[in-house]
Amino acid sequence: MKNYRIALIKGDGIGPEIIDEAVKVLDAVASCEDFDFQYEELLMGGCAYDVTGDPLPQETINGSMNSDAVLFGAIGGEKWDNLPREKRPESGLLRFRKELGVYANLRPAVVYDELVNASSLKPEIVQGVDLMVVRELIGGIYFGEPKGRDENRGFNTMVYTRDEIVRIAHQAFKIAMTRSKRVCSIDKANVLDVSQLWRDVVTEVAAEYPEVELSHMYVDNAAMQLIRDPKQFDVMLTGNIFGDILSDEASMLSGSIGLLPSASVGSKIGVYEPIHGSAPDIAGQGIANPIATISSASMMLRYALNENDAADRIDAAIKQALVEGYRTQDLAQFDAKEICSTSEMGSIIANYAVKCTK
Ligand code: NAD
16 A cells, blocks of 8 residues: 655644644545555744744755655744744745745636635636646745845845746646646736746747647736636746736635645645635634645645545545535635534545545
């Protein structure tokens, strides 16, 4: 029997609550498949700072590197907001991504038919939305040098090298090949030199994927088009900061930030995590929606472990729970038949995952 080593980083706020539910569902699918999990809990974020004085202890990097995949909750909270920048939980997370070399962030945004009324957009605009933002994660303006500030001036640098663009573009085209073979590359090439290079290189890489249709769009227009007609998009390829903003915008198409998963992948170990943060405002109340994290566990099965049947089980189980009208508090006003706690939702999905095959 295969035994997968999973690094579990629960983090802060609602992190531990939602990871526990994802583990419940993973164990449920493992019970009907030919594999098992061995979990190692590692500290990161504010909780790591409290124990070790470092938001990203070396032990966490080592443990993650020795795993088959990392399942990550969320980090951060007001308690740590006034620490020096390098001690803050968010700095630990950026450093973690860099250390693992996870340069591609995959963020699917899918609108479940059962939740078309939960979106702030009209149902006819969002029904059937199924897009994937492929965001470059360890380059661009969040990492570029020089950067700095004094009393009167602050600055950051947006920089991309050809190699960084080539590898993220390949990710986007490969994913498009498994979907409807369309990539829209988002940039600001009318203003930024870095975007002109981005556009040229993406166009060069596209030549290796003749079946994929490539289009380009300026980021300001893309922000507008996502709201006007989101169904026009399949794979959206973006740099770091544009992808950060657009993927949060895309998340609202689905109705709750608590629904959306992500995968951060590179050449080594991948990190699978919900797109939301640690939600300190609802932590400890048992009302967080665990679906984004459970869905991230499904992406982990699919992309890191190649266990597609198990991933299909989880996806089908999530859908079934929504079809049956089970809702956590964030979606309570949308065709709910029963409001459930974080833990109840995890158990319902785990039970369906055992029964579902696809
Ligand atoms: P957030 O995503 O934590 O919360 C935004 C809003 O969405 C809140 O009202 C919250 O209650 C709600 N929400 C989030 N997840 C939910 C879920 N699963 N179910 C129901 N409701 C949910 O963003 P924020 O409030 O801007 O940030 C809080 C902390 O999280 C900050 O310290 C921030 O730095 C950190 N953060 C961490 C990550 C990460 O770990 N990857 C990402 C974003 C923010």
